Amino acid sequence: MKNLIEEITEWEHTFDAIPDIILVIDNQYKIIKANKSAAEKLRHKRSDLIGNLCYKIFHKTDEPPSYCPRYKTSATKKEHAEEAYEENLKGHFLFSATPLHDSKGRITGTVEVARDISSLKLTTAELQEREKLFRSVTEFATDAIISIESSGRIVYWNRTAGSMFGYSPDEAVGEPLTIIIPKQFRQAHKKGIKRFLSSPSQKLWAGTYDVMALRKNGSEFPVELSLSNWESNGEIFFTGIIRDITERRQAEEKLHETSITDELTGLLNRRGFLTLSEKQFQIAKRNLRNFSILYADLNDMKRINDESGHKAGDRALVDIANVLRQTFRSSDIIARIGGDEFAVLITEPRSDDIENIAVKHLQENLEIHNEQMERDYKVSISMGMAHFDPKHPRSIDELLSRADKLMYINKTDQKTGRK
Template sequence: MKNKDHENRLIEGLIRETRELKQDIYVQERVQEKLFHAKKEWEQTFDAIPDIVAVIDKHFIITKANKALAEKLGMKREDLIGKQCHSVIHGTVKPPDYCPHFNALSDDREHFAEVFEKNLNGHYLFSATPLKDNKGDYTGVVEIARDITEQKTAEDVLKASEARARAISDSSMDAIIVIDGKGVITYFNHAAEKMFGYRKEEVMGRELHSFLVSRKARDEYYRRLPGFEETGQCIVIGKTIELNATKKDGTNFPIELSISAFVLNGEWHSAGTIRDITGRKKMEEKLLKASVTDQLTGLLNRWGFFTLAEKQYEIAKRNRGVFSILFMDLNNLKTINDRFGHKAGDQALMDMAKILKETFRAADIIARMGGDEFTVFITDHNGAGLERAVMRHLHDNLKTFNEQEKREYKLSVSSGFAHFDPERPSSIDELMSRADELMYENKKHRKLEE
């Protein structure tokens, strides 16, 4: 009986141990299965990475390589394992100076290198991160290489474009200045340096409106600044305007300014093309002067006289002021031309102009109306005894001239006055007609006296 019980206990123990062994085997199989799936998942992830990834030991031997590296080199993965990394990746017999792997093992830091790799046929950004074992000893690195060929190509295209734009800008005869939304200068070309007298280094980062423009333009700019920062809109955008600018030496000069707006890095900027129009303005002044000036005498011509006289007329009407118009005819000009030649006649006209300038004030408007006719617009005066005082002064100057110059002819004039009455205002044309009539009456009397 005892033997039977002992046998049963032995059988039960064996069964129990068998169950436990089966359970252990099952657990181990499950662990192995999980490890297998984890490894497979890791390998799939490893190969799904588009960047080149390799694990390289401290002797520069490739121990692991992803699919991207094999495909890029046109090799089988198993053929890469065991090869020296610099021979297959860099195509060198030893690690190149820029090798991030070598540098990472030297100072225990992650290293980067951006290079063109002939073997990989492109520009790559390499990184190498040190690996250590449980004891803290270096075992190698994980090296990752990202293909940046497209990025580099785009950068090169952008640099070339910028270089062309800069070359065009710097060869421009016009100044080109770019400012950001707050008016700070971000670009200043060679023509701007020459035009304003500043070196680029002196103005970059400064507010343009604080020193290059007039106070009026500066105040207007700051008043409208918030609107431009938000919308890029301003009354001068897309227009060409004329204004005065200031050089480094403080000289003001006229410019023609064209402004455009654009967005850069999410902020509104404006570019101004500036042309120095000093020469043009001087030419315009010359042309204007020529259009209102009698070429022979330098006095105003008929159009110039009426242009200025109308302005003085409006002032007199508004202020209830007085003025007078003196109309004169140079006597015997035809006789001078006939007897002594047209050169003498021209000289007589120029002499008469000189005498009139000496006789009348700078504020008075003196003009040669054509032929032998002259007119003087005598501005604001007291009126009392004007005609007598003016004619006495004029005749004295004519007499002095005739005595001193001793020409072959004597200068004299016939004249007529017309006065503006603010109580009964007459137009310039009416006053001219009245003075002309009185001048002819004076000429008749002179002929009768002769």
């Protein structure tokens, strides 16, 4: 008897410790037992609940509402559960009713449980609202936004990604990210993800990179990729924000080209000549190759300007530039490095007598030019040439200085000869 009393007492304590509203209701909807939470949340003394109709106490109605689980359990003879907003308690509840049976299997009542799920509903609503906001932001973003799971499969693909790469969301989601990665970079992409996933201590993989991307039509184009990773339910995901930088890259290339190109003649300027010549210098020094630098100056530039005007002077400079292009190979580096001064780096001269050959060829082309062009003047140049010896290397500046001095000697000789 003592053990039975202890068990009943323990059951009563458990019954009252449960935070959900629990009511035991007979077949006439009368409350025959209620736990502590029921009394507190229904704002009644427990003794006042006993014997009252459950729907009058709980719902403040004159008859069971349509969502009443006790009502539906009576009709189906089975356990029933339903979510509903309870106006009386100003909250969302999960109602459930379980039938009670006597020894003969007849239903004698039900146990009704009402769990307050308002906070869960609020959280769900907030999440839905946030997702709606996220969708509205990402779907109309001017950048492509793509998310992949750790296997490399695409799980999110916004509208801009579709227009940028040519795949609709239905085509892209579920496919490997490699559909937008040029073939030559796919292996590096796979290794990068594998390396990250094999390092548990590495929490963040973020950064901005300039990479090449691949459209559905097979064309490649440059993009700026801002990459980050995140975790959900123990799984790692990666999200990339991708911007097409084709126009920016073209502008940068044009700016770079402008910065190293002489506007008048279209040849390299001094900066461009020194930049490319320095690269050639390093190659020649490393591979023990020869090269030569020709320094040329347009003769009588001042006289042409004074007698025929500055436009004629500009035209004479363009004429010299064109003759230099005709004379030397595309692999040679040709530049206008000053007002009326030009330089040519002759890569890998094919003859030890390159100076005489180049000078002779250049003079012949100048003569042909003067014969063909109807000008008020004839163009001529003074020249000097310095040679790079890989066994005794001198810098580009030293070679230019040497060729410049030889050019002035040649100019003096020409003037003396004319006199």
